[in-house]
Every structure is written in structure tokens, then in C-alpha cells.
Amino acid sequence: MNKNGDVTITNFLTIVIAVVGIVLLVFAGVRIYNIAVHQETEDAKNLLNVIDEKISLVDEGVNTSITVQGISGDNIWYLCGYDKSWDSRPGKCLLENCICICPNWGSESCQEEGFCRMVNYDNVDIKTVTSIDQQRIVALYEDDRYFESVSFCVPLPPELRELEVEKGEDSLKIMYYDETDG
């Protein structure tokens, strides 16, 4: 005779099927959530991983170019390098030399919202070299020798960027040559 509260075989099966269904739904929901949100941040983190990996595969003493795709989203992200010559480095670098990818220019942005990788080079130099039309600066300078502007960090807007990588025994140099009219 079944007493109230007894779990019958039918009830048990129903419970098992319900639990399996809920587990599958939660699993699918978590997977979709992880893919669907935080895409910009994920892309930034992945890009730093790719750049770090590609740099490690570059031979020393050989000038190599690598092509990377910038990050689509609300921010223009920057690739920056910090060595001991910098007064203010992101705390994430833990007083070591590092390369970082950050949603804005500056070590504060790298510290708060960026991602950094420690690197084993004494000198880390990441720069953008912009060609400037000599006609535009002749009024500012007496001669026209100066034709380039150099800025630290490389912006990574949502387009392809070709970066020149040069590795030495204790140095890492990454340059982006901006051919658009500065």
C-alpha cells in the first residue's frame, strides 16, 4: 500500500527526467552566455595572447611583420610596452617589463581595464611612426628634415594592422608605420 510521501517509481522517473532536462538547459544557457557577452574584452584578451605567441615565434635578429586584426567595440584599444625606463608602469606588470593591451592610452587604463603579459626583455619599445606631409610642417620648422611623428603605443582600431617586430637578445621592438596623412 502506498503511503503519502512515498516516492513511487513513476515519481522517481519524473524527477530524474526533470533534473536531466534542467541540467541540460543550464549547460546550454551558460555556454550561450559566455559566447554572447563580454565579446570586446574577450577579443582584447585573445588578441594579446595571439601577439604574445607570434612574438615568441619570431627569430632573434630578424625583422618580421605580423598581421593582426584590431578590436571592434566601443573603445579603441592600444598595444603598449613598458620597461624600466617608464616612471609609471601598470601595477599588473609587478615591476617587470611587460606588454599590455588597454582600452585607452595610458598606464592607468592598462591597470584598471587592460591585460598585460610579462616579457623577458630589458628594453621594450612599442611605437607608432606616423608620416607627416612635409608641406604641412614647413611653417613650423625652419627646415624640412622632420617628417615623422612618433607616439608610444599602437592603436588597434577595427581594421587589419601590420606590425614590424624586431627581437634582439634583450630587446623587443614593435613598430607600426602609419602611412596615412598625419
Next chain:
Amino acid sequence: MDKRGELTSHQIVLLVLAIVGFLVVLSIFLVFDFEGKSSDEICKLSVLTRATSHDTFQSSVPLKCTTKKICLTDGKGDCAESFAGEKDVEEIKLPNNELEAVNLIEEISADAMYDCWKMTGEGRYGLFGDFWNSRGLGYNEPGCVVCSRVAIDNGVGDSIVEKVDIREYMANNEVGNTGLTYDEAFAGGKDFAGYTRVNAETFTNKIDNADNSNKLLGKQGTIDYNNKHEIAFVFSQIDSVEPWNAVRELSEDGLIVVGASFITPKFLGGISRALLLNKAGLAVAVGVLASSGINAYYGQTLAAGYCGNVATNYEESKEGCSIVQAVPYTAENVNKICGFIDGSP
């Protein structure tokens, strides 16, 4: 008389059904590539979500499309020159038989182009409505998605690569089980068969001798072949139908045009060309003559497109032009046809 604890036949059937059902679901998860399929489905869903969002908010709706990376190899190489350091690279070993290898390269390339077109809504969804204005910029250039990158490992012989003719493959082979050739599928149906094939030589001459002052087919630089044996299938779109006027001008002896869709013919001479959408019309970037088997692979101009009404959230219809095309994967080439790139690399 039923004793306590005895199972009835009904309960046994229920139990067996529950166990079998669980095993079926488990096997589905283990056997099917949900990772790959879910990425495609998520991309399509995000395309639809963005297209039906208000124009002002379109740029805020993320496009969840990740570039596929495909390495075609002889089994020894891994396309390190192209994909070193990158994740989720699909390696496909080519058959030892040369003809089969050629066929496989053609099939994979044609599928990559077609999948790109399908995933992005076949050009019929407006995807980049307010990108520039939302950033306070006045100009408007094509938005792009790099759907896939196909690389051929250095170890694959030139004798295989120089036989690849993707354009011919698309004209003569069906897409999956659709019953349509790739050409017909791009054109939107069987009606394609009724349109005259172009005189490729005439079209080639027309493109190469275009009058720049008309901004009809102004050349805008060159397409560079890279040394990494890699092409990208890129979807680009602009919210202007000016390019369509150029397309229609060409249809008399140029592009294959069906309704509002078009597809490039087979160009002669192994010179790669890319179509550039701009507000004034359509421009063409031209490559140099292919000098080797691998460059002949790049020399196959592949482009298909649609110009006309695009679906948005507005009550009034919007117009736009979209193209999916193959282009050698370099920063210079892709940036030439794209004002900005959306999606994940």
C-alpha cells in the same frame, strides 16, 4: 496480485524509454560538433538581431561572428606562416591524388564564400547603419566581416594549386543538397540559367581601361599577393546603391546580373581584382599578373553581391550594396576594401 516493490510492465517501459532517451541526447552532444555549429548559428542570430535593431543602436549590438581559419595541408605542414600563434585552426589534409586534392580545395573555397554570404544574410540585412555617425565621424565607408581565412601550406605543390579553378567549380557544382549550383544560389535561384554569360575578355578590357573621371570603375591601387598563401573571404556592405549603377552599366557586357544580384565572371590572365564599394560608385583594385601556381590561385577573382532594399527596423526601406569576395589576406588589401572590420578575429 501485485507485491510491493514489483515493477509493472508500464513502469518497465517508462524506465527503458527514459534510459534510451538519455543515451540518445548524450550521444547527440558527443557526436555532433555543436561548437562549430553553434558559432555559425550565433553569428546568424547576431546578424538578424543587429539588422532589426534601431539604426542608432546598431553599432551597440555586437556581431558575434568569428573568423574561421582553415589550413589545407599535405599532412606535414600546419600553415605556420599564416596561423602561427592563432587558435581554432581547422587543418584539412588533402588527398594524395592530385585531382582529388584540387577538387577539395575548390569545394572548400566555394563553400567558404557561400557560407560567408549566407551567414551575413545574403546582403539583404543592413548591418552597419550608424557606425560612423555614432562616433561623430561624417564619412561613411564600407563595413566588413572577415568570414574566413583559407591558407594552403607551403608543402602543397604548385602542380596542385595551379589547377584550382574555383570559378569554374562554382558554375558547375551544386551547393550541398540544394539542387542549385553556387552561381544559381548566389543569384537567388534557377532563373540564373536564362541569363547570358559574359564575354570575359570584353569585361576584362572594360575594367582595365575604365575612365576614372566617371568614377564608374576607377582603379584604386593594386592588390598585393602575400607570401603566406592565404586568402580571406570578406563580406562588405555600404548603405548606398551608387555601386549598383556601376554594376548595371557593366551588365551589358560585364557582370552576370540577375535581378538585384550579381557575380563576377571568370577573368582572364590570372590577375586578381577586388571590388571596392564607395559612395560614388564602384572601384576596382587590380593585382599584378600571377607569376606562379600559387599566385594563380589568388588570381581567381571571386565576387558576388546584391544591391537593393535591405531589411532594417525602419518603417521606410533602406538601400545598400553588399559584396562577398576573396582577397589575398594582407592588411593593405583588406583595409583597401573595408572602412572598418566587425566581428572577432
